[in-house]
Amino acid sequence: MSFRKRFTLALVRNAEEVLLGLKKRGFGEGKWNGFGGKVEAGESIHDAAVRELREESGLIVENLKYIGILDFEFAGDPKILEVHVFTTSQFTGQLVESDEMKPQWFSIQDVPFAKMWPDDEFWFPLFLKNEMFKGYFFYKDQDTIGHYTLSVVDELPSENISKMLEL
Numbered sequence: 001m002s003f004r005k006r007f008t009l010a011l012v013r014n015a016e017e018v019l020l021g022l023k024k025r026g027f028g029e030g031k032w033n034g035f036g037g038k039v040e041a042g043e044s045i046h047d048a049a050v051r052e053l054r055e056e057s058g059l060i061v062e063n064l065k066y067i068g069i070l071d072f073e074f075a076g077d078p079k080i081l082e083v084h085v086f087t088t089s090q091f092t093g094q095l096v097e098s099d100e101m102k103p104q105w106f107s108i109q110d111v112p113f114a115k116m117w118p119d120d121e122f123w124f125p126l127f128l129k130n131e132m133f134k135g136y137f138f139y140k141d142q143d144t145i146g147h148y149t150l151s152v153v154d155e156l157p158s159e160n161i162s163k164m165l166e167l
Protein backbone atom coordinates (compact mmCIF):
# COMPACT_ATOMS: atom_id res chain seq x y z
CA MET A 1 0.00 0.00 0.00
CA SER A 2 1.33 3.41 -0.90
CA PHE A 3 1.07 6.50 1.27
CA ARG A 4 1.59 10.19 0.53
CA LYS A 5 3.93 12.75 2.03
CA ARG A 6 3.40 16.42 1.29
CA PHE A 7 6.19 18.77 0.31
CA THR A 8 6.42 22.36 -0.93
CA LEU A 9 8.59 23.93 -3.61
CA ALA A 10 8.81 27.73 -4.05
CA LEU A 11 10.23 29.29 -7.21
CA VAL A 12 11.07 32.98 -6.95
CA ARG A 13 11.47 34.70 -10.30
CA ASN A 14 11.38 37.94 -12.22
CA ALA A 15 11.06 38.49 -15.97
CA GLU A 16 14.67 37.44 -16.70
CA GLU A 17 15.84 35.31 -13.80
CA VAL A 18 14.89 32.52 -11.44
CA LEU A 19 16.29 31.95 -7.96
CA LEU A 20 17.61 28.46 -7.26
CA GLY A 21 19.53 27.00 -4.35
CA LEU A 22 22.26 24.38 -4.33
CA LYS A 23 21.10 21.70 -1.88
CA LYS A 24 23.99 21.13 0.51
CA ARG A 25 22.73 18.09 2.40
CA GLY A 26 20.09 15.34 2.52
CA PHE A 27 17.61 14.43 -0.21
CA GLY A 28 18.67 15.98 -3.54
CA GLU A 29 22.15 16.93 -2.26
CA GLY A 30 24.31 18.53 -4.98
CA LYS A 31 21.30 19.53 -7.10
CA TRP A 32 19.98 23.03 -7.85
CA ASN A 33 16.34 23.42 -6.91
CA GLY A 34 13.68 25.81 -5.71
CA PHE A 35 13.19 26.13 -1.94
CA GLY A 36 10.94 23.86 0.06
CA GLY A 37 10.49 20.89 2.32
CA LYS A 38 8.07 18.82 4.29
CA VAL A 39 4.72 20.16 5.45
CA GLU A 40 4.61 19.83 9.23
CA ALA A 41 1.65 18.74 11.36
CA GLY A 42 -0.70 21.64 12.14
CA GLU A 43 0.54 23.75 9.24
CA SER A 44 -1.13 24.55 5.93
CA ILE A 45 0.68 23.76 2.69
CA HIS A 46 0.85 27.48 1.83
CA ASP A 47 2.31 28.37 5.25
CA ALA A 48 4.86 25.56 4.96
CA ALA A 49 5.97 26.95 1.57
CA VAL A 50 6.41 30.45 3.07
CA ARG A 51 8.31 29.05 6.08
CA GLU A 52 10.64 26.81 4.05
CA LEU A 53 11.48 29.65 1.66
CA ARG A 54 12.38 31.92 4.59
CA GLU A 55 14.42 29.24 6.38
CA GLU A 56 16.37 28.21 3.30
CA SER A 57 16.89 31.54 1.48
CA GLY A 58 16.20 34.39 3.93
CA LEU A 59 13.45 35.78 1.69
CA ILE A 60 10.10 36.78 3.16
CA VAL A 61 6.92 36.44 1.12
CA GLU A 62 3.27 36.81 2.01
CA ASN A 63 1.40 35.36 -0.89
CA LEU A 64 2.65 32.65 -3.12
CA LYS A 65 0.84 31.74 -6.31
CA TYR A 66 -0.08 28.06 -6.49
CA ILE A 67 1.06 26.72 -9.87
CA GLY A 68 1.55 22.97 -9.77
CA ILE A 69 1.23 19.56 -8.19
CA LEU A 70 3.90 16.96 -8.91
CA ASP A 71 3.79 13.38 -7.61
CA PHE A 72 6.97 11.35 -7.42
CA GLU A 73 7.31 7.62 -6.90
CA PHE A 74 10.55 5.68 -6.62
CA ALA A 75 10.76 1.98 -7.50
CA GLY A 76 10.52 -0.17 -4.38
CA ASP A 77 9.37 2.69 -2.15
CA PRO A 78 5.72 2.76 -1.05
CA LYS A 79 5.89 6.52 -0.38
CA ILE A 80 4.53 9.00 -2.93
CA LEU A 81 6.04 12.46 -2.63
CA GLU A 82 3.33 15.03 -3.35
CA VAL A 83 5.10 18.29 -4.15
CA HIS A 84 3.03 21.51 -4.21
CA VAL A 85 4.73 24.13 -6.40
CA PHE A 86 4.40 27.88 -5.84
CA THR A 87 5.85 31.00 -7.38
CA THR A 88 6.21 34.69 -6.67
CA SER A 89 8.14 37.68 -7.90
CA GLN A 90 7.51 39.78 -4.78
CA PHE A 91 9.59 39.43 -1.66
CA THR A 92 11.42 41.29 1.07
CA GLY A 93 14.49 40.30 3.08
CA GLN A 94 18.04 39.52 2.11
CA LEU A 95 19.31 36.37 0.47
CA VAL A 96 21.34 34.29 2.89
CA GLU A 97 23.12 31.01 2.49
CA SER A 98 21.69 28.48 4.97
CA ASP A 99 23.07 25.14 6.21
CA GLU A 100 20.81 23.53 3.64
CA MET A 101 20.91 25.78 0.55
CA LYS A 102 23.25 28.13 -1.29
CA PRO A 103 21.03 30.57 -3.27
CA GLN A 104 21.90 31.98 -6.69
CA TRP A 105 20.00 33.79 -9.45
CA PHE A 106 20.06 32.15 -12.90
CA SER A 107 19.10 33.68 -16.20
CA ILE A 108 15.97 31.99 -17.56
CA GLN A 109 18.00 31.00 -20.65
CA ASP A 110 20.60 29.38 -18.42
CA VAL A 111 18.68 27.13 -16.04
CA PRO A 112 21.17 24.34 -15.07
CA PHE A 113 18.99 21.35 -15.97
CA ALA A 114 21.97 18.97 -16.04
CA LYS A 115 22.45 19.63 -12.32
CA MET A 116 18.76 19.48 -11.34
CA TRP A 117 16.25 16.67 -10.80
CA PRO A 118 15.72 15.05 -14.25
CA ASP A 119 11.97 15.74 -14.19
CA ASP A 120 12.54 19.50 -13.95
CA GLU A 121 13.46 19.63 -17.63
CA PHE A 122 9.87 18.62 -18.44
CA TRP A 123 7.81 20.89 -16.21
CA PHE A 124 10.10 23.92 -15.70
CA PRO A 125 9.31 25.27 -19.20
CA LEU A 126 5.59 25.29 -18.23
CA PHE A 127 6.40 27.27 -15.08
CA LEU A 128 8.51 29.72 -17.10
CA LYS A 129 5.55 30.22 -19.49
CA ASN A 130 3.23 30.95 -16.52
CA GLU A 131 1.22 27.76 -17.04
CA MET A 132 -0.28 25.66 -14.25
CA PHE A 133 0.45 21.94 -14.35
CA LYS A 134 0.00 18.50 -12.83
CA GLY A 135 2.49 15.71 -13.22
CA TYR A 136 3.47 12.22 -12.10
CA PHE A 137 7.00 10.86 -12.40
CA PHE A 138 8.04 7.28 -11.72
CA TYR A 139 11.76 6.93 -11.01
CA LYS A 140 13.43 3.57 -11.73
CA ASP A 141 16.29 4.73 -9.52
CA GLN A 142 17.37 8.07 -8.06
CA ASP A 143 18.54 9.39 -11.44
CA THR A 144 16.33 7.69 -14.02
CA ILE A 145 12.73 8.42 -14.95
CA GLY A 146 10.85 5.27 -16.01
CA HIS A 147 7.63 6.92 -17.15
CA TYR A 148 5.71 10.08 -16.51
CA THR A 149 2.58 12.08 -17.26
CA LEU A 150 2.39 15.85 -17.37
CA SER A 151 -0.44 18.18 -18.30
CA VAL A 152 -1.31 21.85 -18.26
CA VAL A 153 -4.38 22.53 -16.11
CA ASP A 154 -6.80 25.45 -15.81
CA GLU A 155 -7.08 25.26 -12.06
CA LEU A 156 -5.70 23.59 -8.98
CA PRO A 157 -7.57 22.72 -5.77
CA SER A 158 -6.37 25.91 -4.07
CA GLU A 159 -8.85 25.54 -1.18
CA ASN A 160 -6.68 22.66 0.09
CA ILE A 161 -3.51 24.65 0.46
CA SER A 162 -4.76 26.96 3.17
CA LYS A 163 -6.24 24.23 5.36
CA MET A 164 -4.43 22.81 8.34
CA LEU A 165 -3.70 19.25 7.45
CA GLU A 166 -3.75 16.24 9.67
CA LEU A 167 -0.65 14.39 8.71
Ligand SMILES: Nc1nc2c([nH]c(=O)n2[C@H]2C[C@H](O)[C@@H](COP(=O)(O)OP(=O)(O)OP(=O)(O)O)O2)c(=O)[nH]1
Nearest residue numbers: 007008009026027033035036037038083117119120
Ligand atom coordinates in the same frame (compact mmCIF):
# COMPACT_ATOMS: atom_id res chain seq x y z
N1 LIG B 1 12.48 20.34 -8.57
C1 LIG B 1 12.23 19.21 -7.91
N2 LIG B 1 12.04 19.26 -6.59
C2 LIG B 1 11.81 18.11 -5.96
C3 LIG B 1 11.76 16.89 -6.62
N3 LIG B 1 11.50 15.93 -5.70
C4 LIG B 1 11.40 16.56 -4.49
O1 LIG B 1 11.18 16.05 -3.39
N4 LIG B 1 11.59 17.89 -4.66
C5 LIG B 1 11.62 18.94 -3.65
C6 LIG B 1 10.46 19.04 -2.73
C7 LIG B 1 11.10 19.73 -1.52
O2 LIG B 1 11.19 21.13 -1.80
C8 LIG B 1 12.49 19.14 -1.50
C9 LIG B 1 12.65 17.95 -0.58
O3 LIG B 1 12.42 18.35 0.72
P1 LIG B 1 13.51 18.09 1.86
O4 LIG B 1 13.81 16.63 1.95
O5 LIG B 1 14.62 19.03 1.68
O6 LIG B 1 12.61 18.51 3.08
P2 LIG B 1 13.00 19.25 4.42
O7 LIG B 1 13.70 20.55 4.11
O8 LIG B 1 11.74 19.32 5.24
O9 LIG B 1 13.98 18.21 4.95
P3 LIG B 1 14.94 18.20 6.19
O10 LIG B 1 15.14 19.64 6.58
O11 LIG B 1 14.18 17.37 7.18
O12 LIG B 1 16.16 17.53 5.62
O13 LIG B 1 12.76 18.74 -2.84
C10 LIG B 1 11.96 16.87 -8.00
O14 LIG B 1 11.96 15.83 -8.64
N5 LIG B 1 12.18 18.06 -8.62
